[in-house]
Amino acid sequence: MFLTTAPLPVDFPVPATPASAGALSSAxxxxxxxxxxxxxxxxxRPDRWATLSVVAGAVRAGVPVFAWGSGAALLGRALGAPVHPxxxxxxxxADDGAPPPRAPLAAEISAVPRGATLLAGWGDVPARWRHGAALAVVSQAPPPALLRAFLGELPEATTRAPSLLQQVGGEAGLAALVADFYARCRADxxxxxxxxxHVQDWAAHEARVTAFWVTMLGGPPAWRGNLNGVHAGLGVRGEHVARWLxxxxxxxxxxxPAAAxxxxxxxxxxxxxxxxxNGAHERRVP
Incomplete structure (x- = not known):
């Protein structure tokens, strides 16, 4: 099964389904x-955070990744590289003598992530790099020869460990965990x-925090909000953070299970x- 984080061109050589953390183990x-x-x-932009989480999860799981244009910048950011215009x-x-891509570059590109190999570029500007099983191309369209080579190198069968979202039992498992967590907090x-x-409607609060964790673990972008804004200015100190943790x-x-x-x-x-x-005395925990 092939996954994609965004719609593919109509002439793309293989079909793909929308990516999610739960599908990575069979991708x-x-x-x-x-x-x-x-x-x-x-x-x-919780939708972008969710996409970043899926991309990072794919890298951690060893799923082959082909990213281009803004997708290459996303891959670089998921690997910890800065992104800039x-x-x-x-x-x-180019190491292999390939010509420069015909398609224009994305508006944003990432630096070459630590541990990656730069394969082509315009002077110091990266055009193509590889990190493990992940390949990034900064042009807005994938060069056909590179795409064919990427597809030709893929193994036929895949057997991977389940994603962390799967390991914790998905949304239902997280909801039970969050409810227990807040019961402990209320008794503290x-x-x-x-x-x-600060919390009047506990059911709604627990649902929001469950949605936050689902999104952060690569699930659908169910959480909407600004984490820093939500946690600012409510007088919680380091002791509170330690107890929360x-x-x-x-x-x-x-x-x-222990590993999860x-x-x-x-x-x-x-x-x-x-x-x-960031100064725990100025923030509260979720």
């Missing part, structure tokens, strides 16, 4: 086409009063580190 390849949508600035071009070169002598002061890890351990609990807890620890780094 032969993921296509990340040019869609002309922003990459560097995706504030208030395309600048002046230098002299063309320090966190309880904080949440009581401890309760989340306990809920993960209670509901999930560790992986999801790792995501929460990264969030906690960002909260502390």
């Amino acid at each position: 032969r390849a993921l296509f990340v086409p040019h869609d002309a949508l922003p990459v560097a600035d995706v504030r208030d 395309a600048g002046p071009l230098g002299r063309w070169w 002598e320090v966190l309880g009063p904080v949440f009581a002061a 401890a309760h989340f890890e306990a809920a993960c351990a209670a509901h999930l 609990a560790q992986a999801l807890s790792g995501r929460a620890r990264a969030m906690a580190a960002r909260l502390r780094g």
